[in-house]
Amino acid sequence: DAKTTQPTSMDCAEGRAANLPCNHSTISGNEYVYWYRQIHSQGPQYIIHGLKNNETNEMASLIITEDRKSSTLILPHATLRDTAVYYCIVRVASNFGNEKLTFGTGTRLTIIP
Amino acid sequence: SQTIHQWPATLVQPVGSPLSLECTVEGTSNPNLYWYRQAAGRGLQLLFYSVGIGQISSEVPQNLSASRPQDRQFILSSKKLLLSDSGFYLCAWSAGQRGSNQPQHFGDGTRLSIL
16 A cells, blocks of 8 residues: 655644645555544544545545645644544555555644634 | 444453453444554554454464454454553454445444553
């Protein structure tokens, strides 16, 4: 699976949009981009994923560049509960169930009151 | 909607004692199931995955074993725990479809401390 690069930490004011970047310059054509977050002492929470089109759900939006070498997760109106470590993961859809998720160091997002 | 349950939330065990962690999924059929371990300050390590009842694949050699006695039940076990087995154990599920891009969904985890 392709390697991803994320900033170590970011701050965002409460109520503003939080934009979390991720570089995945070696991504292959059949690899998806997934975003998870982990709040301290809890299991990772799935946020959103996409292949090449922009995606939006009730939690966030995912913007993938046309060359697919980078993406941005957008939390439109950040709240204090969005403080967490955010992970960008790239992986191939598997035919065998061995869909190992490789979590890097992620971005520690802190929402400032 | 689908839910995943793990228990216990925390566990303190002496070295050499046995272990049994249980994970159940509700609201879906034929899920893929996974056991991960997260050491302090480190990423997730996939330990086992299962695509069906009785079908277990191990990702890394270790002191642990897994079983899937029912479609939505996944058990992590050990006969004799080692100090190195301490960590945060996470169960996850995904929709079991071939060629699937379905995401994995995690439980709340079990924090295991070996004394």
